[in-house]
Amino acid sequence: MEQIAQYFPELTQAQRDQFAQLEPLYRLWNSQINVISRKDIDNLMIHHVLHSLAIAKVVQFAKGTTIMDIGTGGGFPGIPLAILFPNCKFTLVDSIAKKTKVTSEVAKAVGLHNVEVITARAEDLKQEWDFVVSRAVAPVPKLMAWVEKNIHPGGINNLPNGLICLKGGDIKEELKPYHKWATKWNIDDFFEDDYFVEKYVIHIEV
Numbered sequence: 001m002e003q004i005a006q007y008f009p010e011l012t013q014a015q016r017d018q019f020a021q022l023e024p025l026y027r028l029w030n031s032q033i034n035v036i037s038r039k040d041i042d043n044l045m046i047h048h049v050l051h052s053l054a055i056a057k058v059v060q061f062a063k064g065t066t067i068m069d070i071g072t073g074g075g076f077p078g079i080p081l082a083i084l085f086p087n088c089k090f091t092l093v094d095s096i097a098k099k100t101k102v103t104s105e106v107a108k109a110v111g112l113h114n115v116e117v118i119t120a121r122a123e124d125l126k127q128e129w130d131f132v133v134s135r136a137v138a139p140v141p142k143l144m145a146w147v148e149k150n151i152h153p154g155g156i157n158n159l160p161n162g163l164i165c166l167k168g169g170d171i172k173e174e175l176k177p178y179h180k181w182a183t184k185w186n187i188d189d190f191f192e193d194d195y196f197v198e199k200y201v202i203h204i205e206v
């Protein structure tokens with residue numbers, strides 16, 4: 001928990017309590033349904049929770065903003081973001097029901113009233129949101145092909161509505177078609193752990 005508070009000192013006690021609940025909850029659920037690599041569960045707070053929160057270092061979602069997390073798996077980046085932004089509405093989507101079961105149970109146990117969880121394929125979603133967020137799901141062109149229809153342009157935030165994804169390694173090729181609309185931030189400028197070297201937050205305006 002202190003690893004999170006160090007970078008987000010303005011957390012309320014309620015949010016600190018919610019973040020602190022994540023580790024025991026994910027340990028319990030992950031022993032039944034694998035949503036995080038078993039080798040990585042000891043690194044939950046840095047590799048999964050803090051990594052998800054890198055998005056909050058590039059955009060402070062305003063009250064009422066709607067956000068969809070596509071391919072949320074066990075709830076990343078959606079669950080940590082929903083704790084951090086209690087006045088925004090999050091829809092967490094994955095095509096695999098076993099994974100959305102874990103996400104729903106964690107959201108319920110933590111008392112997140114700003115989260116709905118849907119089992120569906122991205123391609124079939126009809127609803128619209130301000131932002132779509134995503135980690136480790138598909139290359140940017142594929143993500144955009146799936147979800148561009150679900151993002152309405154404009155918005156009330158410091159970044160225009162669009163796709164925000166967490167990416168790593170060499171992403172030059174996948175960003176090429178979007179170079180006019182994409183912005184990239186190095187996560188190791190925000191957080192000190194070596195895990196964040198060559199990891200990026202990417203925003204693409206619609």
Ligand SMILES: C[S@@+](CC[C@H](N)C(=O)[O-])C[C@H]1O[C@@H](n2cnc3c(N)ncnc32)[C@H](O)[C@@H]1O
Pocket residue numbers: 035070071072073074075076077093094095096099120121122123134135136137
């Ligand atoms: C590698 S996991 C990443 C999970 C989570 N975002 C994370 O970072 O821990 C990729 C997830 O994307 C989901 N997924 C892949 N294609 C999808 C699609 N077309 N629609 C919805 N979910 C999809 C998979 O079911 C899987 O749970």
